[in-house]
Amino acid sequence: MNKQIAFIDVETTGMSAEGSEVIELGVMLGEFENNRIVRVTDEYCEFQEPFQSIPSTITRITGIHDRMVRGKSLDMNKIISILSQADGIVAHNAAFDRGFVSRLLPETLDMDWYCSVRQIRWKDYGFENGKLQQLLNAHRIDVKQAHRALDDAKNLAVLLNHSHSKLAEDATFISYLMEKNPLKKPAGLRR
Template identity: 35%
Template sequence: MRDEEDMAALLESTGRYRVLRRLAPRAAYHAPDGTPTRRAVFIDLETTGLDPVADEIVEIAMVPFDYSDDGRIFAVHESFARFRDPGRPIPPEVSAMTGITDAMVAGAAIEPAEIEAFLGDTAALVVAHNCSFDRRFAERFCPAFAHLPWACSWAEIPWREEGFVDGTKLVHLAAACGFFHEGHRAVHDCLAGIELLSRPLPRSGQRALAVLLSSARAPRWRVRAAGAPFELRESLKRRGYRLGSRRARRAARMVRRPARKRPRGRERLPPPRDLPAGRSRSRSAPSRRLRPLLRSLLIRLAIGPGGAIGGRVLKDSKVVSSGAAFRRAGVPVGRSSPKIRSDLTRGRTR
């Protein structure tokens, strides 16, 4: 082993080589010295996809470790690493990335009670490298995670400002620190994350875990631009706002049409939709999906009992806007027309 290290050091001394060493898990980083410690759990999940509602967990790994308030890591405890059968075939692209196959997870199960028992009453913090992904899956699977504070080692440590310019994924950070591990396997990702947290950052000299704890303890406020007009999308992005979920973006399109009041607190951010070249969007023109409904409603209003044109049939069913269609059909458009147009645009009738 000493000979291997000597050879690696010789190669690195030439300045023409960089040697990456395989991560060797450690049972402790600092010896106990009487400093009060707390228990954190580094968690990583492998799933069948990115949607916490539609996709399922196929592997859960958790590695507990003790830490002090100044960011030192002491003991690293026995890990929890289990497969889980998602009840459906694992997508080929997920198997190619993680190495997890249907045969490996067949019949495997994890109960939420097992997770709660592993966390116990000692866990003071949950750490993940991308909380926005792992947390949603974890809290949906086991409610105990919803009662614990979380910290994100990806978003809450300024890796790029510290010189990690090649990327902030675990594999990139590990390579920059001179080691490699078996990526996209949950327990190995946890151990790599703990290794990164134990090291001082190259520019500030602070321990990575100390920076993470300082960020996680700071108060935060979430500002939502609910109901923001579509025209302000680019301005909001420049100010650091992020578009909401796909479902929220679909609902946000209604901001551009007359609509009834919505419950407070819901995101209504507009979607980044691009129209094909040569086409433009008219605010007064209904969408394609509403045109068949508008045609049928106009005909019913026009030729039904009490209709303005009696038994006449609309010859031209092409709808440009609701007001124009009424005028072509001979229907008088008076003071009530805005209300009618509003109802029709929403696909409602009185």
């Protein structure tokens, strides 16, 4: 049976897990075969109403405002159902996403997480930095909506399906990442 990889992204009310809340979570489960994601096997995206009003700076970045999230909540059973099928969870800046996701679903702490920012040295491949939107642009990946959870998760999967002349023959960024050791559990997030 082929591996399943979950690509996850969260949009939040702030830049740190302390004092900020998830307002949107998107996850895409992809089948990994022959060094690439070959098909989407499941996906989920939903808003979650925070306890406080969404700051205007977050609305400017994401386009998400209070009316969009009013009365919405995440289906934790659906999210854990998707993640429990995954052989690995990939996030672009996993320390950020993992911090929020593990507060919602502590069982994700025991899952294998990978970071497409810190575990791939994008500068070694000729890219200015590891910022997702710049990498997507450099790879000519059409972005319909930046800084939206499911779109960013799906675009990350497309990005990581690319190969590079500095990678081994037939390798892609996702196959390179899956050969790495999973990230260690952060000390402050242990169950």
